[in-house]
Amino acid sequence: xxxxxxxxxxxxxxxxxxxxxxxxxxxxxxxxxxxxxxxxxxxxxxxxxxxxxxxxxxxxxxxxxxxxxxxxxxxxxxxxxxxxxxxxxxxxxxxxxxxxxxxxxxxxxxxxxxxxxxxxxxxxxxxxxxxxxxxxxxxxxxxxxxxxxxxxxxxxxxxxxxxxxxxxxxxxxxxxxxxxxxxxxxxxxxxxxxxxxxxxxxxxxxxxxxxxxxxxxxxxxxxxxxxxxxxxxxxxxxxxxxxxxxxxxxxxxxxxxxxxxxxxxxxxxxxxxxxxxxx
Numbered sequence: 001x002x003x004x005x006x007x008x009x010x011x012x013x014x015x016x017x018x019x020x021x022x023x024x025x026x027x028x029x030x031x032x033x034x035x036x037x038x039x040x041x042x043x044x045x046x047x048x049x050x051x052x053x054x055x056x057x058x059x060x061x062x063x064x065x066x067x068x069x070x071x072x073x074x075x076x077x078x079x080x081x082x083x084x085x086x087x088x089x090x091x092x093x094x095x096x097x098x099x100x101x102x103x104x105x106x107x108x109x110x111x112x113x114x115x116x117x118x119x120x121x122x123x124x125x126x127x128x129x130x131x132x133x134x135x136x137x138x139x140x141x142x143x144x145x146x147x148x149x150x151x152x153x154x155x156x157x158x159x160x161x162x163x164x165x166x167x168x169x170x171x172x173x174x175x176x177x178x179x180x181x182x183x184x185x186x187x188x189x190x191x192x193x194x195x196x197x198x199x200x201x202x203x204x205x206x207x208x209x210x211x212x213x214x215x216x217x218x219x220x221x222x223x224x225x226x227x228x229x230x231x232x233x234x235x236x237x238x239x240x241x242x243x244x245x246x247x248x249x250x251x252x253x254x255x256x257x258x259x260x261x262x263x264x265x266x267x268x269x270x271x272x273x274x275x276x277x278x279x
Contacts (some may be wrong), residue, residue, distance in 0.1 A: 069192060126181065134152055135219070166193075
């Protein structure tokens with residue numbers, strides 16, 4: 001986690017991807033015991049051509065309050081974006097605003113269209129309910145005009161905890177010839193799976209843990225109107241659409257983030273994983 005300017009100003013992006021980690025070229029903004037980089041969508045699409053991407057949203061930041069293993073791998077990611085309108089508003093409230101919300105579901109279609117004529121970009125989609133990734137594959141390939149999605153798989157929900165199933169997935173990805181791996185396994189789990197296994201993917205140069213993006217691409221879940229997202233009410237839209245699946249996440253799990261952010265504003269927040277010799 002490195003800031004490249006003592007003044008806190010974001011470093012201007014180069015015209016083309018530069019060497020090194022993308023995040024090292026952009027201002028770091030602290031959010032509780034995590035952080036995001038002050039990047040725009042255009043910068044991420046243009047500069048992020050390989051490495052590990054993390055799109056941080058409220059569900060993840062709440063998991064980071066109790067999941068030590070997840071917290072320990074944050075610095076493994078080359079760039080971390082603010083994937084939440086609520087967290088975007090929070091950066092303003094804290095006096096350290098980022099310029100833009102960069103969500104995974106907005107980034108991915110721009111990513112594959114940006115690379116539509118690049119034969120080195122071949123994507124494997126891992127995740128989603130049975131049949132959903134296939135629909136996403138067909139729609140994306142039709143949009144791009146070539147077979148940019150070269151493989152899909154809908155593993156069992158707990159495949160990351162089953163060595164045999166993990167082996168099967170890794171082999172399927174390797175056999176596909178993919179160079180980019182999109183994993184939709186749920187916040188925290190997908191990131192831990194990637195970090196634990198990335199050395200085993202000999203052809204993959206870009207890792208995209210993007211959760212529900214597969215459903216959006218397939219059309220199995222319709223995005224809300226833009227104004228709902230811009231005003232920070234996408235959570236409510238999803239809750240109304242899928243009350244049983246979303247109730248615990250949006251009504252029980254996530255609301256404490258507001259209290260934690262207020263404590264950060266007042267200088268009272270403490271990282272639950274900080275060692276005793278840290279302030």
